[in-house]
Amino acid sequence: MIVEDQAATVGLLINPATHGDVGPVETIETHISRVFLVGDRAYKMKRAVKLPYVDFSTPELRLAACRREVELNSLTAPGLYLGVRRVTLAPGGELFFDGAGPLVDALVAMTRFPQSSLLDAMALAGGLTPDLMTDVARMIADFHRAAPPVNAGGGAANLAGVLDINAAGFATSQVFAVVETASFDAAFRAALARHAALLDRRASAGKIRLCHGDLHLRNICLLDGAPRLFDCIEFNDQIATIDVLYDLAFLLMDLWHRGFPELANLVANRYFDQSDDEDGFGLLPFFMAVRAAVRAHVTATQVAEGSRDPERLAAEARSYFDLARSLLRKFPPRLIAIGGLSGSGKTTIAEALAAHVGAPPGARIIGSDRTRKAMHGVTPETRLPDSAYRPEMSERVYAEMARRAGLVLSEGGCVIVDAVFDRPADRERIGRIAQDRRLPFLGIWLDADPDVLRRRVAERKGGPSDATVDVLSRQLERRPGQTGWREIDAARTPAAIVPELLERFGTSSEPAPPLTGT
Numbered sequence: 001m002i003v004e005d006q007a008a009t010v011g012l013l014i015n016p017a018t019h020g021d022v023g024p025v026e027t028i029e030t031h032i033s034r035v036f037l038v039g040d041r042a043y044k045m046k047r048a049v050k051l052p053y054v055d056f057s058t059p060e061l062r063l064a065a066c067r068r069e070v071e072l073n074s075l076t077a078p079g080l081y082l083g084v085r086r087v088t089l090a091p092g093g094e095l096f097f098d099g100a101g102p103l104v105d106a107l108v109a110m111t112r113f114p115q116s117s118l119l120d121a122m123a124l125a126g127g128l129t130p131d132l133m134t135d136v137a138r139m140i141a142d143f144h145r146a147a148p149p150v151n152a153g154g155g156a157a158n159l160a161g162v163l164d165i166n167a168a169g170f171a172t173s174q175v176f177a178v179v180e181t182a183s184f185d186a187a188f189r190a191a192l193a194r195h196a197a198l199l200d201r202r203a204s205a206g207k208i209r210l211c212h213g214d215l216h217l218r219n220i221c222l223l224d225g226a227p228r229l230f231d232c233i234e235f236n237d238q239i240a241t242i243d244v245l246y247d248l249a250f251l252l253m254d255l256w257h258r259g260f261p262e263l264a265n266l267v268a269n270r271y272f273d274q275s276d277d278e279d280g281f282g283l284l285p286f287f288m289a290v291r292a293a294v295r296a297h298v299t300a301t302q303v304a305e306g307s308r309d310p311e312r313l314a315a316e317a318r319s320y321f322d323l324a325r326s327l328l329r330k331f332p333p334r335l336i337a338i339g340g341l342s343g344s345g346k347t348t349i350a351e352a353l354a355a356h357v358g359a360p361p362g363a364r365i366i367g368s369d370r371t372r373k374a375m376h377g378v379t380p381e382t383r384l385p386d387s388a389y390r391p392e393m394s395e396r397v398y399a400e401m402a403r404r405a406g407l408v409l410s411e412g413g414c415v416i417v418d419a420v421f422d423r424p425a426d427r428e429r430i431g432r433i434a435q436d437r438r439l440p441f442l443g444i445w446l447d448a449d450p451d452v453l454r455r456r457v458a459e460r461k462g463g464p465s466d467a468t469v470d471v472l473s474r475q476l477e478r479r480p481g482q483t484g485w486r487e488i489d490a491a492r493t494p495a496a497i498v499p500e501l502l503e504r505f506g507t508s509s510e511p512a513p514p515l516t517g518t
Helices: 007-014 059-076 119-124 130-146 155-171 178-204 244-257 261-275 278-304 310-327 346-354 368-375 391-410 424-436 450-459 469-477 494-506
Strands: 026-029 033-038 041-046 081-089 095-097 103-111 208-210 220-223 226-229 241-243 335-340 364-367 415-418 441-447 486-489
Touching (some): 007 033, 007 095, 059 081, 059 103, 119 220, 130 226, 130 261, 155 241, 155 278, 261 278, 261 346, 261 364, 278 310, 278 391, 335 346, 335 424, 346 441, 346 494, 364 391, 368 391, 441 494, 450 469
Antiparallel strands (some): 081 103, 208 241
8 A cells, every 4th residue: 555645756866957967767666666777876765655564654664674775785785785865855845865854755875787687687588597597596595504593483483474464465456356365375374284393393493594585586686797686675574584495485486487497496406505404395385385475466466556557467466376376286205316327417317307307496406426525515516536436435425315315305305316326235225215205216227338428528517527537437347237227328318318207207106116126
């Protein structure tokens, strides 16, 4: 609900003379703010609204929110936020910046950057790359790690508060029928009940922190070539004091909604590679559903406020609503293990397959190369010494992969494990992880001619693998015969292999069969 006319403030800001005749002044509107772009500056004004989740109904409340915004965002986007400007009233009735008269409004002053630097604009232009999104995932993981835990009560109670806000938001919209929002809310409450115990355990473990709160593509930009978070939730600490994975889920949902499932899966996996948070992976579909519901009712609110394009906004709100409902579907947990010698394409196949396995954002990929690097406390790109590949160390790596896979599966997630798996004991162990939980399992062995493998290894650039042609030669000497796993011709492209695997595994809903000893 709009509670105050801000026409005078808008008139001040759109007048080029206010800014030293630098112009023209461009404007961007959201449901709770207006941004004025002029010269090398951007001025953000809070709209005088009072909604179930935000109160900007007085100048004093807007001033406090502006100050809080600068304080919080300066941590994640240093140099972008310049300070707060007060809009004041002169005796003659004119408005000025930072005058001595009564406060009329408040603004956040920012350094202007090209709109093309926003990740949502880059998504539309086809500019989102795996390397960029890997940097984004690592940046978010670092941000969450540095945020101090907050004692905000139980994790389930915290999410129940979000569902209450969603229900109140839908009650103010005219896009959705009462009967469908009631059913929608009931489905969310049932899902919350299923996850309540894990959410509470995570709260006790310090996973609830003061996060960004509004972490989607439009609130990430490139500054000096590096991704930066900005425009966090400053007006409602309840909304921003959340499970770190609920914070991440907004970005995952945004990517999925925009048609980038592979990038959503990549971001999730790169984040989890750094966070050691495997038991939370199975919560991502629920968290993404809640985020989609938030977008649905916020977008529907804009329709109720008399937007100039109500049909488009109503359709957009409906698309988020439908996505949320689909994310609440139950998907059975399942395990895929991909083995093969160096150069067989294990990681490439795993990454191409993962977004299509299980509920969005897809399967958790647990690879031996990244696991080994993490156990040594180095980045995936760091080359390890030969001592890191001694048999006893490899035994620890395979045991750790099995442990992580078990955590994800036990909480309802799907897993793809990627390693050489040339030893029978390693194949047995990973298969038993699924069998003990009576879950579907598919073991895949990628096989190719040695010359193909040697060429691929020799041509490999970058990535977490340290394998060389010499390493491959030693693997070939102990190349296993029959593995008991499904053999795939790895000389083919991923585009040929992945559909075959999806067809095979997509129809497999039976528990893992008894192990054969291979």
